[in-house]
């Protein structure tokens with residue numbers, strides 16, 4: 001029912017071909033469905049639990065999926081922060097509530113299922129952390145080995161802990177994420193492991209369900225969808241999914257796709273601002289939000305289309321703005337996220353301040369990963385606990401009562 005199609009030259013390939021780039025022109029591939037043959041109705045979807053697999057007619061998996069009950073994450077109305085920023089309709093979709101604590105699980109339930117469907121017996125990825133944690137978890141569930149490559153010293157503690165505990169073969173390279181991705185790509189091509197970075201078009205299919213769920217939860221299409229951008233897979237995936245919903249006649253408008261990067265690694269923002277045909281990679285990306293410390297986003301070509309075609313925009317935020325929003329989300333809304341996730345909402349604050357967002361807009365921010373992913377960055381921002389003797393007077397004095 002589906003096939004792989006090059007986003008640049010339109011060359012088509014059978015769905016079962018294991019391919020990460022177009023063999024004709026080298027560009028990215030996307031999964032294309034014959035939407036005329038998809039007979040599902042919204043009513044049928046609405047009867048199923050909110051989850052990735054609610055939308056299975058628009059997913060490429062035809063076997064029993066490898067699932068940990070991913071998706072179905074909460075959509076919170078940010079009342080207090082929204083008031084502060086001047087937005088009545090500001091929402092956060094908390095992807096940190098997925099099984100491994102990030103949105104990557106949506107991609108991996110589909111990606112690892114596809115590995116089995118395509119008869120692959122081992123999987124691999126490069127990662128700034130979350131992809132590796134999620135792949136390790138789903139490979140464990142599937143009972144197949146996983147190899148993950150990390151940039152040494154630049155991955156948050158919780159993510160390394162997950163990859164190790166779930167039993168992946170964890171390799172730290174003395175280089176950054178972009179180099180790790182090149183290496184694992186070569187490894188997969190030469191040794192037949194199944195590559196599950198976002199260059200894999202099937203993995204992104206799972207991630208598009210963030211958009212589907214947000215619309216189902218909101219009851220309508222928001223004016224704007226805001227995502228933190230690293231490798232630019234997620235923003236591209238959400239856009240692709242929404243286009244499919246529109247083609248099916250399930251929605252009649254598209255939100256303005258808006259990407260937020262960290263100032264120290266913002267090649268997409270530059271490409272949008274300077275209206276470049278493609279991104280100029282940054283060789284030394286740097287940010288406290290290590291999840292999005294990426295200089296050469298592999299999905300840039302798809303993301304630029306998503307942003308441009310929907311009249312969206314791209315903006316960067318400083319590390320201080322990211323950390324301030326991480327604290328604000330935690331303390332004013334009770335939402336615990338890792339720094340990269342706070343970038344989306346910090347970006348909204350900045351865009352409102354500079355007048356690029358209208359205050360009447362209904363906005364969904366994706367907050368991508370859980371606070372516990374990066375405990376070091378949390379602890380550094382907080383006062384340590386007050387240690388006291390174990391008696392009541394000491395407690396009262398500590399509380400200044």
Ligand code: F0G
Nearest residue numbers: 127128130131230231232233234368369
């Ligand atoms: N937020 C978090 C928490 C992430 O882990 C990532 C990407 C992003 C946002 C950006 O998403 O790459 O699709 O634009 N993390 C990848 C990883 C690169 O290896 O875990 P993107």
